[in-house]
Amino acid sequence: xxxxxxxxxxxxxxxxxxxxxxLFPFYILLRKYVRAIKIKSIGVCFLFRKKISNINYFERxxxxxxxxxxxxxxxxxxxxxxNKFCVEFGVQTGTQCNTxxxxxxxxxxxxxxxxxxxxxxxxxxxFITAENINDLFKKYNVPNSFDLLSIDVDGNDYWIWxxxxxxxxxxxxxxxxxxxxxxSESKTIKYDPNFKWDGTAYCGASLxxxxxxxQRKGYTLVGCNTFGVNAFFIRNNEIKDNFIxxxxxxxxxxxxxxxxxxxxxxxxx
Numbered sequence: 136x137x138x139x140x141x142x143x144x145x146x147x148x149x150x151x152x153x154x155x156x157x158l159f160p161f162y163i164l165l166r167k168y169v170r171a172i173k174i175k176s177i178g179v180c181f182l183f184r185k186k187i188s189n190i191n192y193f194e195r196x197x198x199x200x201x202x203x204x205x206x207x208x209x210x211x212x213x214x215x216x217x218n219k220f221c222v223e224f225g226v227q228t229g230t231q232c233n234t235x236x237x238x239x240x241x242x243x244x245x246x247x248x249x250x251x252x253x254x255x256x257x258x259x260x261x262f263i264t265a266e267n268i269n270d271l272f273k274k275y276n277v278p279n280s281f282d283l284l285s286i287d288v289d290g291n292d293y294w295i296w297x298x299x300x301x302x303x304x305x306x307x308x309x310x311x312x313x314x315x316x317x318x319s320e321s322k323t324i325k326y327d328p329n330f331k332w333d334g335t336a337y338c339g340a341s342l343x344x345x346x347x348x349x350q351r352k353g354y355t356l357v358g359c360n361t362f363g364v365n366a367f368f369i370r371n372n373e374i375k376d377n378f379i380x381x382x383x384x385x386x387x388x389x390x391x392x393x394x395x396x397x398x399x400x401x402x403x404x
Contacts, residue, residue, distance in 0.1 A: 187213055188379040190358035190367060198235035201362040203309065207237065207283070210307060210357075214373045216282050217306070221245035222272075224263050225287035225311075229255055233285040233309055233365070245283075246275045263288060264328040265298035272303055285309040287365075289332035293323045293340035293404075297348055306370045308354060313401075314363030316341035318387035322401035337399040342366055342387050344404050356386055363388040 187193075193209035194202025219242060226232040226247050237243040248271065250262040261271055284305035286292050292310050315336050316322055323340035324330065332338050345366055346356050354368040357378050369378065 186377060186379045187357070188381075191361050194361060198231060198239075199233050200231055201360045201364045203233045203360060203365060204236040206358075206360065206367060207233065207307070207309075208241075210367070210369070211282070213377045214306065214369070218278060218281055219243040220278055220281040221283040221285065222247075222277055222281065222305070223283075223285035223287075224248040224261070225285075225289065226258060227251055228253065229258050233287075234283065237283070243282075245281075246277055263295060265291060265294040265326065266328060268295050268298055269300045269303075272299075277303065280304050281306070283307045283309070287311045290324060290330040290338055291326060291328070293344055293348060294326045296345075296352075301352070304353075304370065306373055308349070308368040309365050310345060310368070311339055311364060312342045312345055312359070312366045313339040314342070314359075314388060314390035316343075316401065318342050318383045321347060321404055323404055324399070325402050335399075337401070340404075341401070343383060346383055347404075355380060356383065358386050359388040361388055363390040 187209065190206045190209065191202075193205040195205025195208070196202050197204045219237070221234045221237060221243055222245055223232055223234045224247070226234075226249050228251065229235060229247055229249075232247070234243065234245060234247070238245065247258045248261040248263060249258050250260060251258075254260050259275065261267075263271065279302050281303075282305065284303075284307070286296055286309070288295065289311070292312075296308070296310060313322075313336070318341070320341050321343040323344050324337060342356075342359065345368075349356060349368045353371050355371055355374050355378075357367050357369050357374075357380070359366045374380065
């Protein structure tokens with residue numbers, strides 16, 4: 136509704152009518168207002184509802200790929216923080232990742248890992264597998280309870296989270312899912328510790344497979360970003376009074392980019 140009103144006022148102004156000249160200052164104010172909503176969308180939403188019903192309302196990108204910065208800000212505005220500690224792996228150079236905004240703008244600390252050859256010093260060079268994930272957490276003194284875990288390894292995401300010891304209990308988990316698989320199918324790639332993504336559709340796990348895993352670990356899906364990249368899970372004890380829970384078909388978001396087919400077949404789980 137707001138967008139249609141802005142467009143109508145702008146067209147009136149461009150036509151140089153009296154009505155357009157009178158209304159144009161209001162258009163400028165409206166444009167600033169809408170921009171403020173996009174930048175500070177958290178406060179606006181909480182004026183109207185107590186619980187978060189749709190995390191997509193909050194999407195905002197500063198350093199993340201597809202709106203994760205705004206979603207995370209909204210989530211932690213709602214549930215609060217404890218130690219502001221985060222773990223993220225698959226960050227490449229760290230320029231574009233899910234935790235940079237929190238670390239650089241919100242005073243968070245944490246562990247970043249990637250197996251890249253040109254990592255900055257603050258990113259630990261590690262090749263993460265289901266076999267070594269717990270040892271790496273011990274090596275870098277990750278606390279048992281911390282605020283955020285972000286997993287994006289373009290392949291074994293499901294298997295790595297599955298292997299993470301229950302003594303580690305992040306309050307929020309972001310994990311990449313394969314949006315090419317319908318939400319009615321529970322599939323993942325076969326586990327291969329040396330897996331390297333070849334750019335095809337053979338990667339990661341379906342949203343349903345991750346939901347099942349999350350349920351076993353005590354987490355609930357609260358949404359996916361619009362472009363079908365990441366799924367957001369919240370620890371069950373943080374759900375009450377904070378989120379409106381919906382079924383997986385409502386929360387699933389499909390992929391909007393190009394698809395490269397693969398001869399490899401995903402396994403049912």
